[in-house]
Amino acid sequence: MTNVAIVGASGYTGGELLRMLLNHPEVEVTEITSRQYDGVEAHKIHPHIRDSGLVFKNKQPSELEADIVFTATPHGASMKIVPDILETGAKVIDLSGDYRYKSRDVYEKWYGMEHTSDAEAVYGLPEIYRDEIKKANLVANPGCFPTGAILSSYPLIKNNIVDRIVIDSKTGVSGAGVNPSETTHYPNIADNVNPYKISTHRHMSEIQQELKGFEGVKVSFTPHLVPVIRGIQTTSHSFLNEENEDITPEEIRELYQKEYGDEYFIKIMDEGEIPHLSSVRGSNFAHIGGFEIDETGRLVMLSVIDNLVKGASGQAIHNMNILLGLPEQTGLTHFGLHP
Numbered sequence: 339m340t341n342v343a344i345v346g347a348s349g350y351t352g353g354e355l356l357r358m359l360l361n362h363p364e365v366e367v368t369e370i371t372s373r374q375y376d377g378v379e380a381h382k383i384h385p386h387i388r389d390s391g392l393v394f395k396n397k398q399p400s401e402l403e404a405d406i407v408f409t410a411t412p413h414g415a416s417m418k419i420v421p422d423i424l425e426t427g428a429k430v431i432d433l434s435g436d437y438r439y440k441s442r443d444v445y446e447k448w449y450g451m452e453h454t455s456d457a458e459a460v461y462g463l464p465e466i467y468r469d470e471i472k473k474a475n476l477v478a479n480p481g482c483f484p485t486g487a488i489l490s491s492y493p494l495i496k497n498n499i500v501d502r503i504v505i506d507s508k509t510g511v512s513g514a515g516v517n518p519s520e521t522t523h524y525p526n527i528a529d530n531v532n533p534y535k536i537s538t539h540r541h542m543s544e545i546q547q548e549l550k551g552f553e554g555v556k557v558s559f560t561p562h563l564v565p566v567i568r569g570i571q572t573t574s575h576s577f578l579n580e581e582n583e584d585i586t587p588e589e590i591r592e593l594y595q596k597e598y599g600d601e602y603f604i605k606i607m608d609e610g611e612i613p614h615l616s617s618v619r620g621s622n623f624a625h626i627g628g629f630e631i632d633e634t635g636r637l638v639m640l641s642v643i644d645n646l647v648k649g650a651s652g653q654a655i656h657n658m659n660i661l662l663g664l665p666e667q668t669g670l671t672h673f674g675l676h677p
């Protein structure tokens with residue numbers, strides 16, 4: 339049995355890690371940390387997690403005794419905690435943005451703070467980086483918007499099909515974490531669709547990093563907050579390049595099937611089938627559909643994920659399975675909560 343610990347376990351992604359890890363057959367959750375709930379039983383904060391026997395402790399990172407540690411902490415906090423955990427010999431999966439960037443300058447520009455850690459990480463998108471993840475000591479779990487956006491566009495970029503991608507995403511409110519704010523206050527979000535940071539959301543830089551690795555494609559991104567609790571629906575409008583203006587939807591679909599055919603967590607929708615948030619809620623699956631091209635040469639692709647699962651904690655457990663050499667779907671096979 340592998341011992342795992344969760345730092346920041348009182349938050350939303352920490353709660354999701356607990357929900358899934360407590361049913362994982364190959365690991366035991368031995369420690370959960372919280373600064374504000376020291377000595378409090380897990381179910382007092384996460385009422386759905388009963389009989390775990392776990393109690394939050396306000397422990398220093400260097401005092402943790404575990405083989406794998408998840409840091410479910412805000413950006414800025416993770417980079418202060420992770421180096422001390424690595425010193426203990428544990429492998430770390432960090433859920434924040436702190437270790438996702440190849441360039442420190444890009445991180446500092448988009449996150450507006452100095453980056454103070456030299457620890458080296460692998461970008462933890464298993465469908466693309468599994469060989470690197472296997473050897474990593476530190477895995478940077480991808481952002482929630484980037485997960486859905488990158489997966490739904492990667493085959494287009496890899497095969498050099500388009501020269502511009504405009505990504506439009508709708509997210510549920512749990513993406514903002516457990517602490518309430520004016521933006522997430524019920525009267526401000528209910529019965530409403532709220533575009534925000536329409537050209538400046540920091541996840542755009544992460545999406546660009548991963549998709550612009552193949553030169554020459556312009557990638558832009560606009561998020562919207564919608565009154566649902568979980569889930570991210572992404573619509574991407576991609577514009578075919580000159581060499582591919584005659585490509586057919588069937589040929590695009592074949593590219594996706596070739597790229598993702600063996601991927602357990604990616605489901606390619608049948609022709610005419612629209613992916614729905616309710617199909618993936620609570621699960622680690624990404625549903626990808628669309629595959630329609632209009633008369634202007636615009637290809638419309640759609641994807642849905644649960645921001646707290648495939649977009650965070652489920653993907654983190656997928657990364658853990660890879661680090662431990664386990665079958666990748668271990669503990670993650672449950673379907674979504676439709677309706």
Ligand SMILES: NC(=O)c1ccc[n+]([C@@H]2O[C@H](COP(=O)([O-])OP(=O)(O)OC[C@H]3O[C@@H](n4cnc5c(N)ncnc54)[C@H](OP(=O)(O)O)[C@@H]3O)[C@@H](O)[C@H]2O)c1
Nearest residue numbers: 346349350351372373410411412415433434513515516650
């Ligand atoms: N929510 C999502 O959909 C989502 C998706 C992908 C990635 N992420 C990322 O995952 C991380 C966690 O997100 P979340 O939604 O779970 O956030 P959250 O609900 O706000 O929980 C974060 C927890 O971290 C602890 N914490 C805060 N500041 C800390 C510090 N300076 N040092 C140590 N612990 C600290 C807090 O617990 P105590 O105060 O009890 O110590 C808090 O409960 C963030 O980096 C976020 O960007 C979130």
